[in-house]
Amino acid sequence: MEHKRGKAEEFFSKAGKKIDSLFSEISQSNISEKLELKERLQELKKSKESLEKDFDHFTEDNKEVIKDIADSFEESFEDIKNIFRKKKNQKG
16 A cells, blocks of 8 residues: 555656646746736736726716817817907907
């Protein structure tokens, strides 16, 4: 029985060393960089989709406020153009 236990320990020890060696090799290769990049891209895609949903909800919830801001901007822009034209006509 003791002999079998020694063989099993030896097997698991060798397997552990091989796994560690493979893990080390993969960690230092382009494969790990590609896998990490793929994972990060997936995270970014999820974040992007979440942000798009949040923005859509924000836009929908604040539709009137956004419209008021846009209208105010247009009015201010028109006022600036009119003032500029009046000043230009006074000089010219």
